[in-house]
Amino acid sequence: MPDLKARHTAVVKKTALELGFQCCGISKAEYLEEEAPRLADWLKKGYQGSMGYLENHFDKRLDPTKLVPGAKSVISFLYNYNTSQQLDPHSFKVAKYAFGDDYHKVIKDKLFEFLDILRTEIGDIKGRVFVDSGPVMERAWAEKSGLGWIGKHGLLITKEQGSFMFIAELILDIDLDADQPFAKDYCGTCNACVEACPTAAILPNKTLYASRCISYLTIELKEAIPDEFKNNMNGWIYGCDICQDVCPWNRFGKPNNEPKFQVNEKLPSFTKEDWREITEDIFQDLFKDSPITRAGFKGLKRNIDFVTESES
Numbered sequence: 001m002p003d004l005k006a007r008h009t010a011v012v013k014k015t016a017l018e019l020g021f022q023c024c025g026i027s028k029a030e031y032l033e034e035e036a037p038r039l040a041d042w043l044k045k046g047y048q049g050s051m052g053y054l055e056n057h058f059d060k061r062l063d064p065t066k067l068v069p070g071a072k073s074v075i076s077f078l079y080n081y082n083t084s085q086q087l088d089p090h091s092f093k094v095a096k097y098a099f100g101d102d103y104h105k106v107i108k109d110k111l112f113e114f115l116d117i118l119r120t121e122i123g124d125i126k127g128r129v130f131v132d133s134g135p136v137m138e139r140a141w142a143e144k145s146g147l148g149w150i151g152k153h154g155l156l157i158t159k160e161q162g163s164f165m166f167i168a169e170l171i172l173d174i175d176l177d178a179d180q181p182f183a184k185d186y187c188g189t190c191n192a193c194v195e196a197c198p199t200a201a202i203l204p205n206k207t208l209y210a211s212r213c214i215s216y217l218t219i220e221l222k223e224a225i226p227d228e229f230k231n232n233m234n235g236w237i238y239g240c241d242i243c244q245d246v247c248p249w250n251r252f253g254k255p256n257n258e259p260k261f262q263v264n265e266k267l268p269s270f271t272k273e274d275w276r277e278i279t280e281d282i283f284q285d286l287f288k289d290s291p292i293t294r295a296g297f298k299g300l301k302r303n304i305d306f307v308t309e310s311e312s
């Protein structure tokens, strides 16, 4: 009798590549023993700032069987969003992942298609899809599944493609062959991201002081940006790519070929003046499918005003 587990695993790997994922890795769905004390300590130190939702569902975050009853496997997927497209270098800055359409929707749609294919090829499967959307430790799962290592900046890095990759998870109730965890850390003596971070948000031991990170300040924070960051925003009005731009492993990255991640056609010519004069109607029209809606019109205006004030 053919090995059913091996056959199912082969279907998973083949389907992931066919749907355009750069790679996928598999782990057994079990409690993330090593992550538990690290997460508890990180939360206790308050590095999450006002992202109170990260304190919820502590056990679910570490135990996939609490998210999907009967879960047996966690599949981690990587999807490239690297790009050689650029915005006006004299204008304000926006993180690359927000150049095109919202990745949550684009990747979720792919994973639902993935699940449909598996159900046709394998049979009745129960599972849940997560794209930066639920209590899932996506970087830890990706490392455990052999896809790459977590760099000093706290992001997953692959040797082939660097770190400009979205991570998504699928938790399934079928047994699959698990991959070997990624055992090596290729950061070595490099400290480029730590030195380049303008807000000193990267702490030792791959710890991100999230509430000091420009991504948090410009997207997650709902109140005013604290004055202490006035001279440290470096022109970023939505997210920040500095620690990834300086990482030597991103020299190997290739531009993505996902049509939905190509830069919004109006963005490259947007000047600082255009950003300052943006109205709610223009915002809704320009960014209706973009992750920038997460900051909202008021949030984006607050960021533009704060950075403008810092530069004056």
Ligand code: SF4
Pocket: 153, 196, 197, 198, 199, 200, 201, 202, 212, 213, 214, 215, 239, 240, 241, 242, 243, 244
């Ligand atoms: S995204 Fe920017 S602010 Fe955040 S850790 Fe990286 S360099 Fe620092």
Ligand code: SF4
Pocket: 151, 152, 153, 186, 187, 188, 190, 191, 192, 193, 194, 243, 246, 247, 248, 249
């Ligand atoms: S910049 Fe250097 S230290 Fe930072 S993640 Fe990349 S390789 Fe590691």
